[in-house]
Amino acid sequence: MEFADSRSMPSQGIAATELRSTARGRRRAFAIAASVVAIGSGLWSLGASAQSNYPDKMIRMVVAFSAGGPNDVMARVVAQKMSDILGQQVIVDNRPGAGGMIGTDFVAKSPADGYTLLFASVPFVTAPSMYKRPTYAVERDFIGVSKVAVSPIALMVKPGAPYKNVGDLITFAKANPGKLNFASGGVGSTPHLAMVLFQDLTGAKLNHVPYKGGAPALTDLMGGQVDIMMDSFTTTLPYIEQKKVSVLAVGDSKRAAKLPSVPTMVESGVNGFVMNHWVGVVAPKQTPKPVVDKLNAAVNQALKDPAVRDRLVGLGAEPAGDSPQQFQAFLKGEVERWQKVAKDAKVELE
Template sequence: MKKALLALTLLAGAAASPFALAQSAYPTKPIRWVVPYPAGGGSDFMARTAAAQMAIELGQNILVDNKPGGNGAIAVQDILRGGPDGYAVMNADNGHMVFNPVLYKSLTYKVSDLTPVSLIGRVPMMLITTPGSEFKSAKEVLAKAKANPGKYSVASAGSGSPHHLALELLKQTAGLHLVHIPYRGAAPSLADVAGGQVPLAISDFAAAAGFIKGGKVTPLAVFTAKRVPQLPDVPTFAELGLKDMEAYALVGLVAPTGTPADVIAKLQQATAKAMHNPTVSKKFVDFGVEPVGSTTAEYTSLLQSETTRWHKLIRDLKIQLD
């Protein structure tokens, strides 16, 4: 009888262990959301906008902490130090989750260290030019570039960025020789296109939206399956006869691998609710981002398919950044 009572006591104690209770009650304290870029950029905007609504859904404050540098390695190491308990997460883009492992030989983190939670948003890539330039349409760009190999330069936000790889995809698919001019970020590349120093650029819609509204740059074509609703007159590359020409900056929420499944589920549910909130959704759309809020399975599957597609392109073109 005493043994039975002891066994029941031990079972009850295990069921009510602090760890088990902490996970079922998650979150019981503020969450830290690490952003691998400086404050003020698109990634920072998405994190802060989503986090403000997710804090309401989860009933705890979410503190956004910017940790730029090291191709995302500084941010990754920061959240891994906190352990897989769901109280340190980060937003990662396809640079961190897809491109970097094949672009860099000496990357100091592994994608397997991170577990996808939810895709937050997609930012479409687009081809832009200077207003009044010789290019009146994307069709003209394709024709003139084809007839004059190496004559035209195209700016991007930097080597290895989604912008750069979208350019490489365009060059490979259309059989073009365009000269890549990498910048340190989207803003300076846009400024030089607006000023006429570079005739063309691949930009993301979030960065270019203000320039487009102000008439400083002209969008010629988008790397999307369908036309961007905010730019109904701008064609897709598919409409110009170039298939499989989709390219986005994909920004999602990730957590350290080993984070309990119920915690991942709570974070995913809060993300999805936040991204489907009308106020949050409008802020994203106004900023030039397509709000998503996917399931964990959808985000994981997307990363797998993107890895297959882009790794092949990077290896075929022998792009290496270290």
């Protein structure tokens, strides 16, 4: 008769215990994994449901400038029609300050759920290049929804100015560097950067006179206190139509429908000068694609409405509209373009 070695029995018991422990551990791990999957599935389902039900409450459209200005008026025209289309109120929330940085930063830090949007314009892409400590980056913090409208930039001179075309102006400016003054709504404003670009492309040397806002700058141009100014039709059109200023050229790639006899900058010999004032809608970067697509559809539908189109045209703007991908690519190009202009002009703001 053979007897088992008593020394092997404890090790067999330990092995069995370890096997049972391992089995329990596997069952526990499986249960935890199943729970995680269930929770994740539930969260995904909730997220998908929230997106499919979007919007189910009020949407805030931030304008980073004061009420009553061209951007604000255009935002309200579009927001009102979007409210009808989406079935939820789209309100305009003015948050001015720091050249648009305050309102833009507010949207960048808002939840990416489609309920806080920014009605952006040219300063949205120029400001980060000029401030020492920018609080946002366009491509890092935002996603494009849709371009809304564009407004031609007009090169204007004071009443009675001797220059009949852009060539005359450039010739005089080159022969008399620093003698001509140009007005803007402030250092780093769109009219300022437009004139910086003009000087870069033509070699003209002009003296900058910054004002606290576009209105006083335009007033002094009409009064003859300054010689030149560039600004968009949305700001200047009534005064142009009343012939209180003379327009030498427009900055768009094609002639303006409102001023078909006025040449473009390129037609006037300023190669490479293509610029207009644009406005569009952007959202925080991580906003879900279904939400962005629904907003894009609402904007484009609003822009097809005859009343909306007529109102925008009356303000001096042309309705635009595009896809999120097209607008995002446009924003990328604008950031790169104005970074160079701001750097060349050595514009730096606190």
